[in-house]
Amino acid sequence: MTTEAVNPKVFEFFEKRGIGPETVTRTGIYSARRRRDGDDQSFATEPDPNGNIIAFPFFERGEVVAEKYRAPGKKFYQRPKPRKTFYNSDILDDPALAASTAALVITEGEMDALSVIEAGYPFAVSVPDGAPPARDKNGRLIAVPENADDVDPENDDKFAFVFNNWDRLQRVKRIVIAVDNDEPGTRLAAELVRRLGRVRCSFVAYPEGCKDLNDVLLHHGPGHVINLISQARPYPVRGLYTLSEFPPEPELRPVSTGWPELDAHVLVYHPSLMVITGFANAGKTSFATQMVAQLASQHRWNAAIASFEMRVNPFIRDALIAGYLQRPRPWSNEEKARGRAWVEQHFTFIAPDPESDDDTNLDWLIEKAEAAVIRHGARVLLLDPWNEVDHARKADETHTEYVGRALRRLKTFARRFDVLVIIVAHPSKGATFKSDKDLSLYDVADSAHFANKADQGLILVKGREEGTSTILVKKIRYQPETGRPGEIPLKFDLRTRLFTSPDPEIGGDDGDDGDDLWRRR
Numbered sequence: 001m002t003t004e005a006v007n008p009k010v011f012e013f014f015e016k017r018g019i020g021p022e023t024v025t026r027t028g029i030y031s032a033r034r035r036r037d038g039d040d041q042s043f044a045t046e047p048d049p050n051g052n053i054i055a056f057p058f059f060e061r062g063e064v065v066a067e068k069y070r071a072p073g074k075k076f077y078q079r080p081k082p083r084k085t086f087y088n089s090d091i092l093d094d095p096a097l098a099a100s101t102a103a104l105v106i107t108e109g110e111m112d113a114l115s116v117i118e119a120g121y122p123f124a125v126s127v128p129d130g131a132p133p134a135r136d137k138n139g140r141l142i143a144v145p146e147n148a149d150d151v152d153p154e155n156d157d158k159f160a161f162v163f164n165n166w167d168r169l170q171r172v173k174r175i176v177i178a179v180d181n182d183e184p185g186t187r188l189a190a191e192l193v194r195r196l197g198r199v200r201c202s203f204v205a206y207p208e209g210c211k212d213l214n215d216v217l218l219h220h221g222p223g224h225v226i227n228l229i230s231q232a233r234p235y236p237v238r239g240l241y242t243l244s245e246f247p248p249e250p251e252l253r254p255v256s257t258g259w260p261e262l263d264a265h266v267l268v269y270h271p272s273l274m275v276i277t278g279f280a281n282a283g284k285t286s287f288a289t290q291m292v293a294q295l296a297s298q299h300r301w302n303a304a305i306a307s308f309e310m311r312v313n314p315f316i317r318d319a320l321i322a323g324y325l326q327r328p329r330p331w332s333n334e335e336k337a338r339g340r341a342w343v344e345q346h347f348t349f350i351a352p353d354p355e356s357d358d359d360t361n362l363d364w365l366i367e368k369a370e371a372a373v374i375r376h377g378a379r380v381l382l383l384d385p386w387n388e389v390d391h392a393r394k395a396d397e398t399h400t401e402y403v404g405r406a407l408r409r410l411k412t413f414a415r416r417f418d419v420l421v422i423i424v425a426h427p428s429k430g431a432t433f434k435s436d437k438d439l440s441l442y443d444v445a446d447s448a449h450f451a452n453k454a455d456q457g458l459i460l461v462k463g464r465e466e467g468t469s470t471i472l473v474k475k476i477r478y479q480p481e482t483g484r485p486g487e488i489p490l491k492f493d494l495r496t497r498l499f500t501s502p503d504p505e506i507g508g509d510d511g512d513d514g515d516d517l518w519r520r521r
């Protein structure tokens with residue numbers, strides 16, 4: 001098209017919108033008129049230097065594949081059977097977009113794309129049919145999913161222009177979405193971003209009083225259009241942050257387990273995952289139960305206890321009361337009543353309903369644990385022992401894969417509900433022949449995941465001499481804030497059935513009791 005072929009009124013129309021004759025001519029816009037096509041009632045639109053219709057041709061690889069018309073009185077129509085493509089789509093093949101030296105700007109209308117081109121930035125396309133409605137027929141805003149899993153590209157009619165240009169679009173490294181600042185524009189942006197991939201998309205922020213790029217060109221000038229594009233901000237990608245964007249994390253507030261001699265080696269905090277292991281009868285249940293009692297009495301950390309091997313009444317209950325009173329039985333009636341009231345206030349128990357045949361699998365357990373947090377303010381979940389949870393493994397899943405998935409779920413639960421999850425687990429059968437000294441977190445229930453996923457890992461060893469025990473602190477994720485590995489002797493008071501400070505002659509911090517301590521009983 002040459003300038004001579006275009007009605008000067010067309011230039012006037014664009015001039016009023018801030019778009020000069022060079023851009024009009026370069027993009028192939030021309031003036032046209034409608035002419036009756038043959039004897040029937042159909043019309044054709046054809047170029048006419050005096051025509052009062054503005055024609056916007058859509059090129060693809062130099063060919064006009066669609067055309068939109070603006071007739072007087074703001075009447076819009078299109079050439080029949082248009083190919084669904086972007087306005088100015090041929091810019092998609094520019095090597096600068098593949099090399100990432102330029103970002104592609106996608107606008108909601110032709111005038112906005114022209115505004116960008118007018119501002120001196122050629123890398124702009126417009127979607128062909130504007131924005132989809134933002135609300136459904138009941139007036140409710142349509143929620144757009146974040147991913148495009150529900151999109152079938154073959155039948156994605158409204159966005160066929162994306163599919164039709166897929167190969168060219170794939171090469172584009174950076175995309176600036178510059179749609180209208182209104183509800184339909186917001187939906188269009190969301191629909192484009194999920195189809196094009198969030199990581200390469202940015203958005204622009206319009207100045208006050210501007211709803212699109214043509215407004216910006218008219219009211220602020222071409223320089224501002226360019227600034228806006230160069231300052232486009234990336235769409236946040238969930239899980240990827242700069243330091244300043246990083247979501248606030250709960251502060252690490254480690255507290256004592258209640259045994260002063262353990263403080264240098266293990267302090268507990270939530271959210272976190274603690275694994276406690278040791279051979280049969282090593283005292284794992286006694287130790288873990290006493291610990292949750294101490295956490296409740298010293299820090300008011302309520303706990304949910306899922307105890308599948310020990311009866312709650314009277315064993316767990318009395319172990320908790322003992323931990324609270326720190327006094328041997330027999331207890332006075334007043335002590336018993338006080339102890340029970342205290343257990344009632346701070347603990348909930350997760351146990352299968354004898355009336356129901358529900359699987360007591362991990363989903364079941366987590367569901368109850370969530371209720372314990374919400375209803376009873378639980379800060380601790382004690383799962384004792386792991387091996388008794390009726391695990392539900394998927395058909396195509398190995399044991400190791402299952403344990404990995406299950407521990408991930410428990411960690412997600414811990415994080416989401418800000419809970420300390422304590423898992424008591426038996427060592428694998430293969431570890432039975434090992435000495436206590438050689439037992440490691442890798443021996444837990446046949447899976448290295450326990451060692452890898454735990455934030456803190458303890459091994460309990462019963463001493464050769466009755467009433468002596470050692471806590472092996474094997475893993476501490478945050479050192480030194482929450483402790484450091486070590487071997488800490490404790491006394492097991494045979495009268496109170498509680499772990500207490502060792503008698504001075506039994507040993508110090510450095511485990512210099514020699515081999516005796518390690519020998520299996």
Ligand SMILES: Nc1ncnc2c1ncn2[C@@H]1O[C@H](COP(=O)(O)OP(=O)(O)OP(=O)(O)O)[C@@H](O)[C@H]1O
Pocket residue numbers: 278279280281282283284285286287309385426462463465466467468469492497
């Ligand atoms: N150092 C110790 N000396 C003597 N008795 C102890 C010692 N530590 C724990 N006990 C007692 O040993 C018994 C077994 O303890 P507990 O049930 O806590 O062990 P566990 O490791 O949980 O056992 P399991 O692997 O069978 O579940 C309990 O009666 C407990 O009071």
